[in-house]
Amino acid sequence: xxxxxxxxxxxxxxxxxxxxxxxxxxxxxxxxxxxxxxxxxxxxxxxxxxxxxxxxxxxxxxxxxxxxxxxxxxxxxxxxxxxxxxxxxxxxxxxxxxxxxxxxxxxx
Numbered sequence: 001x002x003x004x005x006x007x008x009x010x011x012x013x014x015x016x017x018x019x020x021x022x023x024x025x026x027x028x029x030x031x032x033x034x035x036x037x038x039x040x041x042x043x044x045x046x047x048x049x050x051x052x053x054x055x056x057x058x059x060x061x062x063x064x065x066x067x068x069x070x071x072x073x074x075x076x077x078x079x080x081x082x083x084x085x086x087x088x089x090x091x092x093x094x095x096x097x098x099x100x101x102x103x104x105x106x107x108x
Contacts, residue, residue: 006024009026016032025044035068045062066081075090088105
């Protein structure tokens with residue numbers, strides 16, 4: 001059985017206005033003025049990436065910045081900045097550059 005890897009890439013210099021919903025992984029290094037939901041896989045906000053809205057995913061890694069709530073159903077890793085409430089169910093890891101402005105709640 002062949003497994004297909006699907007990842008959407010939002011490159012630096014790209015700006016998207018509106019909400020995004022994907023059924024696979026996504027890696028964003030650009031600007032997203034709206035919410036983002038990844039129903040499965042990795043939701044990655046890369047260094048220099050900015051989300052002005054909520055971010056929700058199975059596995060979430062934030063190396064950039066999110067100005068909104070973050071929801072992680074599985075693992076959560078933060079090395080960047082979050083200004084909003086964080087809701088997680090699995091594991092959480094805060095890196096040395098993590099900056100949080102909001103509440104941290106475990107919900108399962």
